[in-house]
Amino acid sequence: MSEIAVEYLPILLFLVVGIVFALIFVGAPILVSGLTGTAKPDSVKLSEYESGFPAFSDSRHRFDVRFYLVAILFIIFDLEAAFLFPWAVSLHWGGPEAWWSMMMFLFILTIGLAYEWKSGALEWE
Template identity: 90%
Template structure:
């Protein structure tokens, strides 16, 4: 039985070290800022940040869908960049097939961008 338990010792050690690091990097700054910081909200801190909507308003308020459309477009093109880096690094292993598949991928995304542009989704009033 002790041979089986000794096999799980590295996993237990890994979990303990992970929990300790989680407390050091997440819990300790929260604890220190709570003890030393002051909460003094003013009009600048409570103003709108990125969305342009009031921070504390009715939760059933209607939102402009264009904000979310631009956010989704940003995510799509951010993922495009995330897919292109590993593809560019491993291009010499994939050969012509990898290049053609990425060009098809980029073509579909380009068609999507052209469609969004022509339909006026990127125009802001």
């Protein structure tokens, strides 16, 4: 073997191992799913879930805007929780500026929640 081939041997080995693992992690679930029968559709598997609308209907089908409002509310308050935990852990380093900035952030979110509540987005029929 030449000296250049010996230098590239670890890269080639890494590539071969990566391809083998990729084939295992992609091929094995497909094979297991085919053997266990999860790939065989029936009426229950093809029924609608989550949104309550048929899964394979026209893409221009109208549906209620409340789904969007609930999704937006979830994102808003999920982000609030994501910002609130690190802020609470590091509050002693930020001082009063950090406290007031978070109070302003929470105030804006409270205004958004009050608006959504007042507009009836939280009421479901």
